[in-house]
Amino acid sequence: MAESTGNWQGKHIIKLRDYKVPTTIEEPDALKLREEVEPWLTALCQSEHLSLFTGAGISSAVHSLATGSTGAGMSTIELSVFQDEIKIKSKEAAEKAGRGEQPNIEDQIRTVNELVKGLEIYLCDVEEEDELYDLVEEVETLKKELKSGIVGFANNVLAAEGNIVSSTNEAAAEYLMNFMLSFASRIATRERLNLFTINYDRILEFGAELAGLHLIDRFVGSISPIFRSSRLNIDIHYNPPGIRGEPRYLEGVVNFTKLHGSLDWVENDGIVQRFALPYGAKEISTYNIQEGSLMIYPNSSKDRETAEYPYVELFRDFASAVIRPNSTVVSYGYSFGDDHINRVLNDMLTIPSTHLVIIAFDDVGDRIKRFYAKAKRPVQISLLIGSHFGDLKTLVDHYLPKPAIDRTTYKMADLLKARGVTVKSNEDKSSEQEKQENHG
Numbered sequence: 001m002a003e004s005t006g007n008w009q010g011k012h013i014i015k016l017r018d019y020k021v022p023t024t025i026e027e028p029d030a031l032k033l034r035e036e037v038e039p040w041l042t043a044l045c046q047s048e049h050l051s052l053f054t055g056a057g058i059s060s061a062v063h064s065l066a067t068g069s070t071g072a073g074m075s076t077i078e079l080s081v082f083q084d085e086i087k088i089k090s091k092e093a094a095e096k097a098g099r100g101e102q103p104n105i106e107d108q109i110r111t112v113n114e115l116v117k118g119l120e121i122y123l124c125d126v127e128e129e130d131e132l133y134d135l136v137e138e139v140e141t142l143k144k145e146l147k148s149g150i151v152g153f154a155n156n157v158l159a160a161e162g163n164i165v166s167s168t169n170e171a172a173a174e175y176l177m178n179f180m181l182s183f184a185s186r187i188a189t190r191e192r193l194n195l196f197t198i199n200y201d202r203i204l205e206f207g208a209e210l211a212g213l214h215l216i217d218r219f220v221g222s223i224s225p226i227f228r229s230s231r232l233n234i235d236i237h238y239n240p241p242g243i244r245g246e247p248r249y250l251e252g253v254v255n256f257t258k259l260h261g262s263l264d265w266v267e268n269d270g271i272v273q274r275f276a277l278p279y280g281a282k283e284i285s286t287y288n289i290q291e292g293s294l295m296i297y298p299n300s301s302k303d304r305e306t307a308e309y310p311y312v313e314l315f316r317d318f319a320s321a322v323i324r325p326n327s328t329v330v331s332y333g334y335s336f337g338d339d340h341i342n343r344v345l346n347d348m349l350t351i352p353s354t355h356l357v358i359i360a361f362d363d364v365g366d367r368i369k370r371f372y373a374k375a376k377r378p379v380q381i382s383l384l385i386g387s388h389f390g391d392l393k394t395l396v397d398h399y400l401p402k403p404a405i406d407r408t409t410y411k412m413a414d415l416l417k418a419r420g421v422t423v424k425s426n427e428d429k430s431s432e433q434e435k436q437e438n439h440g
Contacts (some may be wrong), residue, residue, distance in 0.1 A: 008363040012386030015378070016040050022372070028388040030398040040382070041330075042401040044355055045183060048326035052183045053341075057333015058176075059203045061392035063160055066172035072158035072201075077149030079112075079381055081138045086111050105153055112146050120243070146205050148372050151284040154284045154296055156264055162280030165206070172394070178209040180236065180398045181403040183330065184213050188249035192216075192235070194321040198260045198338065200296040208281055215256040217272050218313065221240045227265075227272035227310050259341070261295035268292035272310050323348045330357040333390070336367040339354035349377040361390030 012025040014033070017040055023381055025033075056074075063071030079086060089111040119139045126132045164172060195215070208215050216234055219225035237247035258265075264277040268290055277287045288294070295310075322329050322344060322402035329348065336342055336358075348354050359410045363369055363385055374380060388394060 005071065007366045008369045008385060009366065010362065012388050013383050014385075014389070015381070015383040017382070021378070022383055025386075025388075028386070030388070030394060035399045037384070037399045038401070041357065041399060044328045044330070044357060044382070045186075045401050046190075047328035047355070049191055049321070049324050049328070050183065050186065051193070051196060051322050051327070051329045052152070053329055053331040053334060054195075054197045054199065054204065055331070055334030056199060057335075057390065058179075058197075058392075059199055059201055059362070060161070060334075061333065061390070062172050062203055062207075063164055065392060066164045066167035066169050067177060071163065072156040074106065076103060076105050076108045077153070079142065079145050079149075081142050081145075082115060086115065089114075105149075109146070109150070112142060116143060116146075116267070123169045150294060150296065151285060154200075154294060155282075157230075157263060157296075158277075158281050158284060161201055161203070161206070162282070164203070165280045173207075173210055175392050175396050176203070177210040178403065179392060179400065180204070180207045180213065181211050182396065182400040184211070184252060184254050185401075185403040188251045192253050192255050192256045194257070195320055196257050196259060198322075198334070198341070199258070200261060200263050202263065202279055204256070208256075212252055214250070214253045216253065217256045217258075218310075218317075224276075225274045227274075227313075229310075229313055234236070255317075255321070257321075259314050259315055259318060263294070263296055265295035266290065266292035267295055270309075284340065315344070319344050319347070322354075323351065325351055325353045327353075328355045328357065330359065331394075332359045333361070334358075335360070336371045337365075342371055345371075346375055349375050349380050353381070355380050355382065357384070359384045359389060359395065361387055 008022075011027050013022050014025055014028075014037075015022045016036060018036070059072075060070040063069065066345055076090070076160075086108060087103075090107040093110060094103040094105040101313075116139060119135065123132060123139065126136055180195075184195075187195060195204065205215065212238055216236075218227050218229075220228045236250040236253050239247045239252050256261050262273050262274070263284065266273055266275055266288055272295060273292075275287060275289070277284065281287060284294070285291075318341075321327075327348065329345065331345075345356060349356060358372075358381065360368060368385060372378070372383070375381065384390075384399070389399070
């Protein structure tokens with residue numbers, strides 16, 4: 001091990017409680033590292049307030065397990081008008097966000113939205129006989145291409161969902177389910193896990209269904225759920241037979257928020273609804289009967305995004321959930337390329353009892369390193385970066401807490417500790433047996 005210098009891209013970076021600085025590991029050994037990583041993550045996951053924040057990395061990891069490829073990308077839309085101007089501004093947006101010179105579809109959509117709004121104001125009183133009327137037609141063409149491009153992007157994401165659900169490799173679904181259970185299996189008397197994502201797909205909903213988790217979000221209704229601003233502390237209780245008094249909390253309940261919208265969200269006349277869209281459907285237009293605007297991308301500006309409906313409600317939930325004492329946030333597959341999210345995490349770290357765990361497959365563009373340096377809170381940040389730590393299978397098998405963390409487990413551990421007995425997992429026993437056989 002050595003102190004990390006230079007950029008972090010392509011390296012294995014680790015920083016836990018006992019590490020003063022981020023450290024580079026040349027060849028990570030899961031069996032050795034597990035002894036310090038797993039107990040640390042298990043302890044953090046028992047914090048009073050726990051939030052799991054996921055980015056595109058979780059979708060790529062599950063799709064890779066299922067098919068061997070990373071799935072739908074963020075490639076831009078083909079346009080026939082204003083291509084050069086949009087490309088220049090999209091590139092500037094990507095560079096400002098620290099993503100390099102290659103813009104993605106979100107950068108392009110924001111630029112197109114701003115251009116359309118500006119031109120509509122400029123051409124508001126232009127008539128057919130005016131010289132500028134050709135611009136009016138070009139704006140209409142741009143709007144049509146934007147709409148069809150968004151539908152095409154949504155269909156690509158649906159195709160990735162379909163690849164996962166139709167895959168004959170059951171490992172993808174199994175590891176997704178165990179990944180979610182590692183965080184959601186909290187004692188029912190503790191506060192519920194807060195699950196946040198910036199993804200448009202329904203990979204987390206798919207995993208929750210497999211794991212039998214109950215997701216509570218802002219939508220109310222069964223046939224056509226409507227997004228409601230009223231934030232009630234809804235939970236799920238049950239009454240044990242033969243027991244009087246207060247009802248018990250049901251286990252496996254998670255508060256769920258999709259910060260950037262979803263494939264099955266649509267806006268009509270200021271009302272955001274969730275329509276019935278089968279997982280991995282072939283064509284989104286078949287199910288979007290009302291043909292409303294798909295809520296699958298941020299508004300024209302990252303900063304405006306947090307001040308407009310429904311994003312203001314979603315980001316209020318995010319900030320109120322994580323910026324609290326004794327709060328732990330675990331991020332997986334998030335590249336730290338969204339300033340509005342980074343600001344919330346930075347504000348959280350100003351509270352001394354909070355902690356941020358960053359798990360990522362890579363640090364493209366050194367965005368994680370810049371965030372770490374800017375936060376200036378090294379004691380409150382744990383790092384597990386690199387293809388070893390970011391691999392979903394390795395992470396679940398060796399480093400994440402096991403789903404059976406409950407009162408019975410703790411009581412058994414305390415009892416055995418009092419008797420002077422050291423408990424070893426089946427994985428540790430099997431690894432020791434393999435070593436003995438190899439030496440033999």
